[in-house]
Amino acid sequence: MATKETMTINMGPQHPSTHGVLQLVLELDGETVVKAVPHIGFLHRGVEKLSENRSYHRALPLTDRLDYLAPMSNNLGYVLAVEKLLGITDQIPERAKVVRVMMAELTRIKSHLVWLATHALDIGAMTVFLYCFREREAIMDMYEKLSGARMTSNYFRVGGLSLDLPEGFENDVRDFIDAMPGHIDTYEGLLTGNKIWQKRTIGVAKISAEDAIDIGLTGPALRGSGVDWDLRRDNPYTGYEDYDFKVITRDGCDTFDRYKVRLDEMRESCKIIYQALDKLQPGPILADVPSVCLPAKKDVVNSIEGLIHQFKIITEGFKPEPGEVYQGIEAPKGELGYYMVSDGSANPFRMKIRPPSFVNLQALPQMVEGSLLADVIAAIGTLDIVLGEIDR
Amino acid sequence: MPELLSLSNDPLLFIGVMVAKILAVFIVVVLIVAYATYAERKIIGRMQTRLGPTMTGPLGLLQPIADGLKLFFKEDIVPAQSSKLAFILAPMMILVPAFITIAVVPFGDTMTVGGYVVPLQITDLNIGILYILAMAGLGVYGIVLAGWASNNKYSLLGGIRSAAQMISYELAAGLSIIAVFMLSETLSLRGIVEAQSGSIMDWYVFSQPLAFCLFVVTSLAEINRTPFDLPEAETELVSGFCTEYSSMKYALFFMAEYANMIVVSAITATLFLGGPAGPFLGPINLLLKVFFFMFLFIWIRATFPRVRYDQLMFMGWKVFLPLALLNIVITGAVVVF
Numbered sequence: 023m024a025t026k027e028t029m030t031i032n033m034g035p036q037h038p039s040t041h042g043v044l045q046l047v048l049e050l051d052g053e054t055v056v057k058a059v060p061h062i063g064f065l066h067r068g069v070e071k072l073s074e075n076r077s078y079h080r081a082l083p084l085t086d087r088l089d090y091l092a093p094m095s096n097n098l099g100y101v102l103a104v105e106k107l108l109g110i111t112d113q114i115p116e117r118a119k120v121v122r123v124m125m126a127e128l129t130r131i132k133s134h135l136v137w138l139a140t141h142a143l144d145i146g147a148m149t150v151f152l153y154c155f156r157e158r159e160a161i162m163d164m165y166e167k168l169s170g171a172r173m174t175s176n177y178f179r180v181g182g183l184s185l186d187l188p189e190g191f192e193n194d195v196r197d198f199i200d201a202m203p204g205h206i207d208t209y210e211g212l213l214t215g216n217k218i219w220q221k222r223t224i225g226v227a228k229i230s231a232e233d234a235i236d237i238g239l240t241g242p243a244l245r246g247s248g249v250d251w252d253l254r255r256d257n258p259y260t261g262y263e264d265y266d267f268k269v270i271t272r273d274g275c276d277t278f279d280r281y282k283v284r285l286d287e288m289r290e291s292c293k294i295i296y297q298a299l300d301k302l303q304p305g306p307i308l309a310d311v312p313s314v315c316l317p318a319k320k321d322v323v324n325s326i327e328g329l330i331h332q333f334k335i336i337t338e339g340f341k342p343e344p345g346e347v348y349q350g351i352e353a354p355k356g357e358l359g360y361y362m363v364s365d366g367s368a369n370p371f372r373m374k375i376r377p378p379s380f381v382n383l384q385a386l387p388q389m390v391e392g393s394l395l396a397d398v399i400a401a402i403g404t405l406d407i408v409l410g411e412i413d414r
Numbered sequence: 415m416p417e418l419l420s421l422s423n424d425p426l427l428f429i430g431v432m433v434a435k436i437l438a439v440f441i442v443v444v445l446i447v448a449y450a451t452y453a454e455r456k457i458i459g460r461m462q463t464r465l466g467p468t469m470t471g472p473l474g475l476l477q478p479i480a481d482g483l484k485l486f487f488k489e490d491i492v493p494a495q496s497s498k499l500a501f502i503l504a505p506m507m508i509l510v511p512a513f514i515t516i517a518v519v520p521f522g523d524t525m526t527v528g529g530y531v532v533p534l535q536i537t538d539l540n541i542g543i544l545y546i547l548a549m550a551g552l553g554v555y556g557i558v559l560a561g562w563a564s565n566n567k568y569s570l571l572g573g574i575r576s577a578a579q580m581i582s583y584e585l586a587a588g589l590s591i592i593a594v595f596m597l598s599e600t601l602s603l604r605g606i607v608e609a610q611s612g613s614i615m616d617w618y619v620f621s622q623p624l625a626f627c628l629f630v631v632t633s634l635a636e637i638n639r640t641p642f643d644l645p646e647a648e649t650e651l652v653s654g655f656c657t658e659y660s661s662m663k664y665a666l667f668f669m670a671e672y673a674n675m676i677v678v679s680a681i682t683a684t685l686f687l688g689g690p691a692g693p694f695l696g697p698i699n700l701l702l703k704v705f706f707f708m709f710l711f712i713w714i715r716a717t718f719p720r721v722r723y724d725q726l727m728f729m730g731w732k733v734f735l736p737l738a739l740l741n742i743v744i745t746g747a748v749v750v751f
Contacts, residue, residue, distance in 0.1 A: 031567045037652060053571065053723055144650075146640060146720025152462040218641055218719050395571070396722045399650050 028056055035064050039144045039399045042409030046386075046398065053395045058387045062380075065413040073373045077339030078104050078180060081370060086174035088377060089411040092133040094125045094165075095353040097178040102259055103349035103360035104180045107342045110311050117305040118182035119261040124195065124298040125168070125177065126260075126351075127291040131202065132161040133354035133406075134284050138209060141281070141403035145222050150212050157205050160198050167191060180340075181315040182308035192299055199292040206288055214282075223278035227389040227401035230275055237388070238381045241356025242287060243405055246280030248273040253352035265297050277404040284406075314340045339368035355379055355406050377411040419530035427528050435536050436517075443516060446704075447672040448478040454712050461716040482665065490661040493565060500563035505659065505666035508556030512673035515549040518542040519680045520604045520689055522696025534696060535604060542603040543595060546681060547588055550636055553674065554580040557638075557655050560667075564658035572654020575644045575723060579635055582730025583642075587632035589738035590625040593745040594618050594685050607689040619686040624741045626686045628734055630707075633682065635726070637674040640715040644723055679707035 028049045034040040043064035049057040069088065073081035085096040105111050139154035162172040167188050169177040177184055213219045229239070234247040244251055252269040254262040270286040272279035308315045316335055321328030342364040350359035356378025365371040382405045389401045421428050452467065452475070459466030467474030492501055522534030539545050554576055561573020595601055597618065598609035610616045619626045635642035646654045656667045683689060683703035692699030721729070 029567060039650065053575075142719065146643070147718065148458075149462050149716050152464060156463055212717070213719075216719065218721050221725050222719060222722055394723060396650050396720075 026051070033398070039140075040402060041140060041407055044383075044402070044407070044409055044412075046402075048395070048398065050395065055390050055393055055395060055398060058390050058398065060383055060386055062383070062409070062412050065409045067414065069414045070373050070375060073370055075369060077368045078342075078370065079335070079339060081373065082179070083174065083176045086176050087410060088375065088414060089133070089353065089355065089358075089379065089408045090173055091136045091408055092129045092354045093173060093175045094129040094177060095133070095351065095358060097176065098122055098126050098260065099349060099351045099353065099358045099360050101178045101180050102351065103347055103362045104342070106347040106349050107345065107362050107364055108180070108311075108314060108340070109343075110181065110309055110314065113309040113311060114182060114260075115306045115309060116261075116301075117303060118307050118309075120298050120301045120303075121183055121187065121307070122178060122260050123262065123265065124295050124302075127294045127298070128161055128164065128195070128198075130291045130354045131288050132158055134288050135161075137284060137354075137403070137406045138281075141400075141406075142209075142213060144399045144403045145219065147213060147216075147219065150209055153205070153208060153212075157198075157202065164191070164194055164198070167194070179308065179315070181311055182306070186307050192302065195295060196299060199295050202292050203289055206285055210285060220278065222396075222400060223281060223404075224274070224276055226277045226393065226397050227404055228275045229385055229389055233388065234275075234385070237385045239356070239385055240378050240381065241352070241354070241406075242270075242280055242283045243356065243382050243385070245269070245271045246283045247275045253350055253357055257350065259349070259351055264301075265294050267294050277400050280404050341366055341368050350376070353378055355408065355411075356382055375414060377414065379405075379407040379409075380412045380414075383407050383412060416526060416529055416531050419527065419532050424528070424530065427530070431527055431532055432536070435534075439516060439521070439536060440513070442701075443513065443673060443676055444669075446676055447669050448482070450672045450675065450708060451481065451668070452478050453708070454715075457709065457712050458716045461713070485661060485665040485668075488661040488664075490663065491658070493658050495565045496658065497563040497565070500559050501658075502663070504556045504560035504563055505663045505670070506556070507559060508553055508670040509666050509673065511549040511552040511556075512670045512677055515546055515677045516680060518545055518603050519677075519684055519700075520607050521700050522690045533604065534690070538602055538604045541601045542606075543591055543601045547584070547591075550587075551580070551584060553670070556670075560659070561655040564655070566658050568651045568653075569655050569657050572644075572646065572651050572657075575651075576638065576655065578723070579638075579642065579644060579726060579730075582727050583632045583635040583734070586730060586734035586738045587629060587636060589735065589742060590628040590632065591685065593622055593625045593738075593741050596742070596745050596749055597621065603684050603689070606685060607691070610688040611691055614688070617686060617688045617691075622686065622741070622745070624737065625745075626682075628738055628741070629682060629685065630710075632730075632734060633678040634711065634714065635730070637671065637678050639671075639675070639711050641718040641721050642726060643720060644726060650720075675708055675711055676704060679704040679711075682707055 028051050031048045031050055033046040033048055035043040035045045040046065045061040045064065047059045047061065048055055069084045073084055082097060082100055085100045086093040088096045105114065135154040135158045139151040142150035165175050166172050168191065169175040169184070229247055231247045231249050234244050234249060248271055250269060250271050255269055267290045270283050270290060272283055312331065317328045317331045322332045344364055344366040346361070346363040348359060348361045350357045357376065358378055359376035361374040361376070362370055363372040386401060386405060390398045417423065419428055419431060456466035467477035470476040470480045492498060517536040518539050520533070520535035524531050524533050526532070557576040558573040561569040561576065594606065598606045600606060610618060638646060646656065656664060659667060680700065683700060687703050690696035690700045
């Protein structure tokens with residue numbers, strides 16, 4: 023009789039569909055996956071350790087490079103954590119808060135666009151990929167106008183924002199979100215009703231609500247399993263309690279429902295941005311905390327006190343009281359948490375990051391074992407992982 | 415009434431005309447292959463809000479030549495652990511059946527050369543359809559061999575997928591053609607064209623719509639085009655059977671893919687759309703029909719995701735095969751009663 027042998031195949035770290043440098047060691051019986059073991063660490067840069075040798079302001083750019091598809095969300099989590107550590111959360115000016123919400127939601131759209139693009143491409147729908155990148159390009163242009171960089175924006179500051187909105191920026195945002203729901207309909211037109219797309223996603227990579235909670239899934243991956251949990255609503259930060267939006271959940275537990283959750287989330291994000299634009303009033307963009315925030319440029323140039331003030335913050339930084347805080351935010355991919363410990367010096371004593379992708383990746387073996395090779399690709403896509411964040 | 419030119423009545427002229435016909439068909443097919451790549455990039459580009467090639471020559475028209483030159487000058491890599499002979503043979507085994515299938519496709523009525531009648535077709539086999547099915551079946555050997563000889567697990571999976579796909583779809587394709595020659599009562603492609611030569615309503619696409627749809631879909635699977643491009647499946651198998659190929663060997667695979675597109679389009683046009691019949695000169699009518707199908711294939715590629723291996727098998731065996739059988743039964747009933 024024929025003996026049964028399994029074939030071990032290394033998917034990655036060089037593979038077009040592992041979304042970076044993830045290595046999956048798959049044991050295949052024919053095309054059926056018997057066992058899947060993710061190997062990570064190829065992109066490790068030691069962000070957590072590096073931050074211990076930098077002052078709080080200077081650790082901020084490191085966070086851009088975690089989830090490089092959603093830099094502003096990473097910035098936001100970090101500045102909120104440091105503000106909590108300093109105890110200045112209440113002193114953040116209204117305008118800064120509104121802009122933060124607006125940019126965080128634009129970032130959510132941007133991140134979901136890349137997710138949809140690559141997920142669809144993995145399953146073979148090439149056109150959606152290019153449509154998504156067209157819209158993403160518009161957001162990148164806004165990023166560039168705002169911060170000068172398209173990906174590593176480094177725009178938020180402890181205490182507020184680095185710069186005020188450039189002229190005409192609000193109109194750009196409004197134009198974009200006016201058009202965005204129509205674009206989402208286009209993607210849905212190509213995919214949602216498509217029989218092949220449905221066959222490839224419905225019932226694929228299932229994970230029950232219980233298992234999802236046990237593993238610690240967060241974000242759209244959790245809400246696609248029917249768990250109603252969103253930090254923006256359940257543990258609001260930076261003024262999310264003042265916005266009216268729905269938390270999208272669906273009960274299918276499969277790839278298709280996670281896809282629908284993310285698409286509907288983009289629509290909700292557009293609504294939040296509308297509200298943010300309406301709330302936007304002229305005003306200061308930095309908190310009035312001279313020991314933390316840089317002085318205005320005109321003071322630095324015109325007065326010796328201003329110059330000294332800037333010099334002190336740049337060279338010494340600020341020193342929070344010893345203590346520890348945890349701040350979690352609802353990043354596009356799930357709960358992004360910063361656990362900061364201060365020993366009273368100008369550098370963080372410890373910065374522990376809880377990246378959503380890292381935790382979500384744990385669900386992969388359970389999702390794919392017993393299914394086909396092609397479903398592994400769909401499962402990686404539906405988890406929406408970014409290796410920059412997993413390996414840190 | 416002039417008689418048919420054959421090897422017995424004027425051997426020299428016959429050979430000369432034959433060589434001319436073969437060369438003409440070959441050159442046209444190769445040209446279409448080259449510019450099909452260009453057309454595909456342009457059309458898909460437009461569909462995807464891009465421009466496609468624009469920089470090489472006017473409108474990027476020299477792009478296929480640049481691509482060819484580039485591939486020609488690439489290093490020709492044969493992996494150390496591969497089976498050398500099979501590895502080198504495989505691309506040829508794909509390309510040759512693709513090209514020779516076109517030999518039985520009639521591209522016009524007849525013309526008179528030196529007092530003899532010459533049919534516009536390289537050769538009119540009386541078992542033309544069997545020949546086509548046989549050649550289509552041969553093509554898959556190249557893919558399986560390429561996948562196996564590369565000694566690469568992804569390539570192997572691609573090769574296996576290709577074999578499985580072939581078996582599932584060849585059957586439905588063959589059975590859908592049976593309904594056609596039940597009506598035409600001949601296996602010769604010329605005979606089938608003549609059977610459709612009346613008005614446009616005599617085209618088999620109208621009397622055999624189900625067979626037509628089945629044949630178009632199964633031929634998509636047979637030439638490994640989206641949504642049935644499983645053996646390549648860039649995002650799953652890293653290009654599958656041609657992962658390890660480079661330089662001219664890769665170019666041969668590439669040419670074979672487009673040559674297969676042309677062949678399948680030409681056969682579909684012949685079987686269901688009256689072949690060279692139409693308002694213009696015979697070959698031009700046929701070419702227009704071929705271009706229509708190629709555009710359809712490109713359009714489908716820009717629209718659909720890829721089906722999964724097991725779903726493809728399911729469709730082949732449990733949907734298309736019964737449908738094709740049903741079609742035969744219905745056709746038989748109509749023919750008899």
